[in-house]
Amino acid sequence: MARRPTVYDVAERAGVSITTVSFAFRQPGRVKDATRQAVLDAARELGYAPSASARGLARGSTGAFGLYAFDMMLADGEAGAGVPAAPAPHAAPVAATGPVGEPDPRVFPLYVDEVERGFALGCRAAGRPLLLASGAPSGTAVADVAGSVDGLAIFPGTHSLDAVRGIAQSIPLVAFSTPGADPSFSHVSVDNRGAMAGVVEHLVGVHGVTDLAFVGEGSMYDFADRLTGFRDAVARLLPERTAVRPEHEVLATTAWVTALDEAVAADRLPRALVCQSDQTALHVLDLLAAHGVDVPGRVLVTGFDGILAGRMSTPTLTTVRQPFEDMGRTAVRLLADRLADPTSAAESRTLPTRLVPRGSCGCAEGTPATR
Template sequence: MARQPGRPTVYDVAERAGVSIATVSFTFRQPDRVRESTRDAVLVAARELGYVPNASARGLAHGRTGALGLYSFDLLLAERQRGADEADRIRDGLPPDDVDPDAETVDPRAFPLYVDEVQRGFELECWQRDQALLLTSGTGSGASVTDVAGRVDGLALFPGPTHVDTLEQVARRIPVVAFSMPDVADGLHHVTVDNQGGTRDLVEHLVGVHGIRDLGFVGRLSTPDYAERFAGFAAALGDLGLPVPAEPLDPTDLGEPGRFAALTDLLDADRLPRALVCASDQIALAVLDLLAARGVPVPERVVVTGFDGILAGRLARPTLTTVRQPMARMGRLAVEILVRHAGGAGGDRESHRLPTRLVPRQSCGCSPA
């Protein structure tokens, strides 16, 4: 089969990495079958050449798949991998490590639930445009993302562990929309929300309406959205003449063990602040569970707020005060961008920061909204 001039192929990658084309194929499609050092060599060669595998192009002479992709990160894949590792340990005669990947103790709130609502907007816009859609998830490895990119004409994805070099490489071939990621000169299109402004509105409401002057922030700042929300939290406190913390009160990550260690210590010492401003609704819902288990009334003793506006916040008891981001609109906008830029005809990259809306409810002492 004749190669397209100027376009790197699997043969080019194999030659540069010093491996067979079968090894290149396995690296992108079944990376667990390739030794780590070999896999790294193949990925480096692919990145240097600007190669992205295109599974659909074999049957499409025009080089278009007719589909858009939406990629998210399955946070329980790590649990399933540990389960697979346990099977290997048993096979090798080693003691198991007591990990059950299907255990009901896995907290579903470790998943980014706002992804569901963004995805719904993405799906609705594709449906209205009669646009094919590929939904997929993975661990965020470079191989898994580039493999998906080879199957679609445009790709949207959520924040995760994928290295920016991989995304830049993919963006040279197809348009890529990044949700809720820092807008830097990376060749990607960006859709995010006014995280700082939304958190400012929330803090001003707690201080101005409820007279609260003792507030703490809960959430780890390694997530870009959370870092922006903390920046808005700190700026609002400073503008209101209140003490500005240098870091969160509790840097909890729901996806990791040992969460809420700082809050638990404060509970034990009866030193909780009057309000806990959580980086997301998911964190806030988990905080409500923690306080309920310890008999701490909300909002009478402690006010708890979130950010995102997911449906679960309306169903909580008390209902959750939050900052609503327009998640469905984010998904729809991503489709519009990908369609505009499909085939490289859309011009310069786009960056959109959508407004947020404060939604006061019972958890801060307001009536349900």
């Protein structure tokens, strides 16, 4: 990592004053669109992150680590600077609070919140202050946080990874649940493909399922890996069968809610629904219950993540448990290692998961997993 670029470097590259650079980030309404774009382009090329607290520090170091996450509890317009809250790709369409204002466990706590806890514990153990931020998926929002810390961890739902590569030029960066092929920053993830293959192996080997479908749009990095793992396992375990009928393929698209409604109405449900996440699975359970479809009698349902709400659903949710706390602690260690040796290469860590069979697939709580 090179010397942290300054506002003077950006001003020189963009051909403007340092005041204009400051306005471009903090008061964009006072700068012409073309000028602001020139400033942002220069900042991206240099890997500049506007510093809030580091300006007054002689060595430009805060000692703090930051964690930037999408916040599904924010209503539109509450994310700051008039920008709507970031979309929640892991979320099912449920309300954030219950009828008496209590948090809905299907929305909070989620895997993001549990990873955040591990990150906080890791920072405490390392004696580092922690800055938490969430909400708007804007480049300036992430850059503002980056400018206040010595290392930053992000979730892929917060911002395009293309836009944060510049930040990784000046401070260590870790991304959760992303492919490890990008050497610009470090990565912490789990074996999504292998874990999803384990789900299919359990359904086929233990429950004798031969007709199953993936549910969810598969757009996020981890979701896409899970869909690939599902398809590979089906092809391997059921090579002589039409394991996923054509009418069920639409369940693996953005139209999955409508498609599932139609499958229920036409009595065309497969024997098992393998969902991309626990939140998707919980929404599926709600939809099936509303139609009077017995789970697991008529259809088996599985999730992925291992969030608290899955233990409270009816029936309890069969899932893959991610090592949330360890993911957060691992990110702290990776940031600290790169700070200690700025010339070291970024690293990728893939952590193990655990299949947790429960009532939604017909298993009793505590049934030993097959993988």
